[in-house]
Amino acid sequence: MKILAHGLTDKGLSRTNNEDSFYSDKDLGLFIVADGMGGHSAGEVASRMAVEALSGYIRKSCAGGEPLIGRSDSGRSDASNRLVSGIRLANQVVCEAAKNNPSWKGMGTTIVAALADGNRVSIAHAGDSRAYLVRSGTISQLTDDHSVVAEQVRQGLLSKEEAEVSEYRNLLTRALGSDEALEIDVTEFDIMDGDRLLLCSDGLSTMVADDEVLMIIASDDLPESACTRLVDEANNNGGRDNITVVAAFFTAKV
Numbered sequence: 001m002k003i004l005a006h007g008l009t010d011k012g013l014s015r016t017n018n019e020d021s022f023y024s025d026k027d028l029g030l031f032i033v034a035d036g037m038g039g040h041s042a043g044e045v046a047s048r049m050a051v052e053a054l055s056g057y058i059r060k061s062c063a064g065g066e067p068l069i070g071r072s073d074s075g076r077s078d079a080s081n082r083l084v085s086g087i088r089l090a091n092q093v094v095c096e097a098a099k100n101n102p103s104w105k106g107m108g109t110t111i112v113a114a115l116a117d118g119n120r121v122s123i124a125h126a127g128d129s130r131a132y133l134v135r136s137g138t139i140s141q142l143t144d145d146h147s148v149v150a151e152q153v154r155q156g157l158l159s160k161e162e163a164e165v166s167e168y169r170n171l172l173t174r175a176l177g178s179d180e181a182l183e184i185d186v187t188e189f190d191i192m193d194g195d196r197l198l199l200c201s202d203g204l205s206t207m208v209a210d211d212e213v214l215m216i217i218a219s220d221d222l223p224e225s226a227c228t229r230l231v232d233e234a235n236n237n238g239g240r241d242n243i244t245v246v247a248a249f250f251t252a253k254v
């Protein structure tokens, strides 16, 4: 499967700095979005560290010989196990840095990552950065937000509308940097010709409705212009947070 991919990040209209980081490498088949948190620019440090640790690990593991980190799951593909290993490493790196540097104390980051291997794609995440799949004119969210309000919505304690305006909507239940024993969600599926994958930070998903995201992704043949239009739309709707998007379009055509 051939991949066209592009990533774009934007500070948005109200934040003074950009704490998001991303990575996009179609040859490696690896795509990452991370959304950092912490004072004194520590959020920027955390998201960048996590992206560098994960991408570095996957590059080395694709070259061969890189051992898996932690327990692997025989029910999952090799790519999924490598992706989880890389996120475990990224978590260790951010935890260590936060512990050893007083000005980085309490820093953390979300992560969502996709690794394409042949006709299969693995998605792993922790936090509220999301992966979406656009297929045959429909959009589906592939990740569950690890946030307090999203857990409450899943338990039926809160409506989606209440969650959107809750003062607790930024509170995460999982992120890299706080606990060495981080639980990571992973899912995998077969890619079909024409599939379009989007990874994004909450600066997109809280500002642009899913049907608008679908409209933009489905109507654009180039990931570059789709990313620009998504960021513009988030800013048109207020741009209250940093906005990061990575789009990967899959095609069987050569």
Ligand code: CA
Pocket: 035, 201, 202, 203, 241, 242
């Ligand atoms: Ca954010």
